[in-house]
Amino acid sequence: MLLKLSLSSLYARLVTVGMTVIAISFSLMLYMSVEKLRTSAYTSFTDTISQTDLIIGARASSVQLMLYSVFRIGNATNNITWESYLDVVNKEEVDWAVPISLGDSHKGFRVMGTNKDFFARYKYRGGQSINIDKGYLFEDLYDVVLGAGVAEKLGYAIDTPLIVAHGLQSFSEHDDQPFRVSGILEKTGTPVDNTVIVSLAAIEAIHVDWSTGAKIPGQETPIEEIRKMDLTPENITAALIGVKSKLTIFNLQRWINEYPEEAMTAILPGAALQELWRVVGVVENLLLGISIVVIFTTLIGMTAIMFSSLSERRREMAIWRAMGASPRTVVGLLMLEAIFISVLSILLSVILLFFSLSILQPWIDYNYGILVNVEMLSLRDMYVFMTFIFASILVSLLPAIRAYWFSINDGMTIKI
């Protein structure tokens, strides 16, 4: 009876109530999408590299080493010599190692020199391997393998010729030694998608006639001759390392960090990611804070609307009283109304969230490499919903108490 009354009363004020519901559901959706993006960003982020035990590079902060070696953000302060790399690889604890050489680019995409082991050893998302989508891994010196994103954005296919530029933003190109696309990788959702991968020997080859960042004028070694040269790299940027036993990781890490002949740093990728995330976490808490404030604002808005509707509804309440409703019933009715509005808003916000996420998901994935998981709501969301309903009951108490006084004072006749 009370329920039906309250519902029909709400229905009679469809426009005002509808607007309130929409306002609240948008603020709830804002909160939930921030939360979803936050957790998805965290998972994509930590899923970027797995099963690599250590990353080594020149002495740098762990976050910096992580950023340039895995995310290809920023630059290495220094390279490490091939000799030191071999010293590390020859350590008893080391199971496998993959060298990486960075520094050149192609149309804004980073070029990474490595060997074929990279494709077998680099794992992401809890142990998934990189698969080749089309073509094959590099066989020839001038073969290049493209990440899915590079191929898609540049419209490259197998056999497309390409020229590697020296440095990251430079006009000098290694145009005397053109490459050819030999393979395209499957999409991984990791920075590999946006990487142009060549062999380490190729990196050496394109720098044969170069010295200190510029091409030596008039000097051009014919490609045939370069092919015959010993193209063992002199230095590399970083290396991924796997150990035989996890129990020896820290010993090896200490050994590398204290390696007397060259200043190197060894990091545990997961540990460095976590460290970086603690920095990013400040921003994410800020976003979360803002969306919580927005929810509060809408709650206050809801109260304001209820207040303003009270004076319009004095006649309605008089009728309720005439029909035998006690002032307490009037309070109950208003609180029930608040519950309705909040439940309705929650439902609408969930629908809105999943609708907008399923539309935006491919776009976010494509542009930011974050795979937003459109799945069921988390337990945490449920808590938030419960708190929200509770809060809305609380704030509805204010207009309800006012209505209580109105109905006691007014009784069945309105004295305006």
Place this chain on the structure above:
Amino acid sequence: MKKSIYYSLLMSAMMSVAAAEETRQVDKHEHGVGELNIAVEGSAINLEFMIPGADIVGFEYEAKSDSDIALVNTALSKFQDFENIFTLSSSGNCNLVDAEIDINQGDEHEDEHDHEDERDHEDERDHEDEHDHEDEHEHEDEHEHEDEHDHDEHEEEAHNEFVAHYSFTCGNVKEIDRIDFPYFTTFPNSGELEIQFVSEVGSTSFEVEGDKPFIDLKGKI
């Protein structure tokens, strides 16, 4: 006269070349920040603490006076009972199989190496040998250099550091979902602990402080 100036110039140039050639590296050292490495594999869990002396006994110089030596000894004895430092969740059913507690003060770096060696032997008896020798060797080199040339740096480096290794075997290593650190109450001077953690699931890191003296390891082992 002129010649001697040239000679001395030449000499100093040569000396600076020589100085530039040797490696000079100093470990970072931060008061209030202890390091902890935790490695889990199979049924084994290893913890190694490296804590600056300031966090434990309140001073960083080599303990020479009786009272200082007493402080260091009390601290070392506290480390002997690992439950003063940390506790593993009891459901893990872990037994301490080995513990090495030590303090590095000033030039007594050697100690640390000895212990590491011992531990290595235990970890993987046969194949570590070779590398340990190498290890020792290089470190000795480093020491020589330091001794020869870097006398002033040497003093600077003479911070003491507590090093403690604990190895456990656990009946149910996967059941360990939390490690608490009574460390913060045992040593009131302690600051934070920077923790590196690795298991077959992957690696992660934590920063732990006295107001929340535990780490949550759910899903991490």
